[in-house]
Amino acid sequence: MNIAVFAITKNGIDQAAKVSRHLQQAGHQVRMFRPARFPGEGEPFTGPVSRVVAKEFYRCQGLVFIMALGIVVRLLAPLIRDKRSDPAVVVMDERGQFVISTLSGHLGGANELAQHLAGALQAVPVITTATDVHGLPAVDVLARKYNLTMEPFTAVKQVNAALVNGEMVTLCSERPLPLTQTPSLRLIPWEDLPATRPQGWLVVITNRVMLLPHEKTLFLRPRNLVAGIGCRKEIAPERVRRALLHALDLARRSPASLRALATVDLRVQERGLQLVAREMGIPLFSFTREQIRSIFAQKPNLHHSSFVQGKIGVGGVCEPVALLAATPQAKLILPKTTWEGVTVALAEESYGWWERDREV
Known part of the structure; x- marks a missing residue:
């Protein structure tokens, strides 16, 4: 996690240095900031601290402030956007007595960061989110832990409120x-889902597009799909987008479960591919023709095109690159499909998707 630590007083700088050293030892990337007029560790700044905070707020995944909570609230008020994108914010007093989770307690990980720092520095963690106060599971914490996308996001607050208010929530994955059933969270097997008619909220963990006869449903989408894409030069982004959505529709899979696009290195600079990947907030991977040939050698049943072989030297793109970009145990759930001159194949990772790209 990229973390910025701020202090604005002499005593605060000493505490900030201690916090920074501990976070670095724990494997985080840390930058510490202090006023230039005070000596000590960290990067000196001149002018108002608000300028530095504004820059780091959008760059970092976590912010730790060694100062009064009221000051932090005023600094952050103009910067806060959305709980899905705001960084984790933790506030500590200069003596290191209390560690307060202030912003993005669940999704950003501020609660976890506060508890970690409190344990390491022998301080008292201050956690105020209702589910944590009552020792209840929160769906946004579950989503963060297992790298799940919440759909629709507006339902998250209602599900957590139901848990806090003692209403039963049914979950099916x-x-x-490794989920644990609690008095307010009932777990049911996947095969029981079609006939389930719970009284309250139903939470379903799947990448499938499903029509369930239950209005109060929250889907948690695993990021475990990779789309391999083959295309011509100067392909329009609209055609890439339509072909991708068409493939997902054929496979009955949610776009929210896409974690990456992949293509051959000859096409990775195509604006149409790069733009669609950027719009979806996912990476675009590329592979050499040598890597693609190795997959064809391992999996002779992949679709082979003599036309593509003659054009770029390999017998296909979308199927092999989808498998190359996915985990070794992934399977093709949608073979090569063509839409408006764009080929798309989908690979699905069945397990362990939450461990990929996880930061310390």
Whole structure:
């Protein structure tokens, strides 16, 4: 996690240095900031601290402030956008007595960061989110832990409120996850889902597009799909987008479960591919023809095109690159499909998707 630590007084700088050293030892990337008029560790700044905070707020995944909570509230008020994008914010007093989770407690990980720092520095963690206060599971914490996208996001607050108010929430996961049933959270097997008619909210963990006869449903989408794409030069982004959505529709999979696009290195600079990947907030991977040939050698049943072989030297793009970009155990759930001159194949990672790209 990229973390910025701020202090504005002499005593605060000493505490900030201690916090920074501990976070670095724990594997985080840390930058510490202090006023230039005070000596000590960290990067000196001149002018108002608000300028530095504004820059780091959008760059970092976590911010730690060694100062009064009221000052931090005033600094952050103009910067706060959305709980899905705001960084984790933790506030500590200069003596290191209390560690307060202030912003993005669940999704950003501020609660976890506060508890970690409190344990390491022998301070008292201050956590105020209702589910944590009552020792209840929160769906946004579950989503963060297992790298799940919440759909629709507006339902998250209602599900958490139901848990806090003692209402039963039913959860069903397509893949076996180490989840624990509680008095307010009932777990049911995947095969029981079609006939389920719970009284309250239903939470379903799947990448499938499903029509369930239950209005109060929250889907948690695993990021476990990779789309391999083959295209011509100067392909329009609209055609890439339509072909991708068409493939997902054929496979009955949610776009929210896409974690990456992949293509051959000859096409990775295509504006149409790069723009669609950027719009979806996912990476675009590329592979050499040598890597693609190796997959064809391992999996002779992949679709082979003599036309593509003659054009770029390999017998296909979308199927092999989808498998190359996915985990070794992934399977093609949608073979090569063509839409308006764009080929798309989908690979699905059945397990362990939450561990990929996880930061310390």
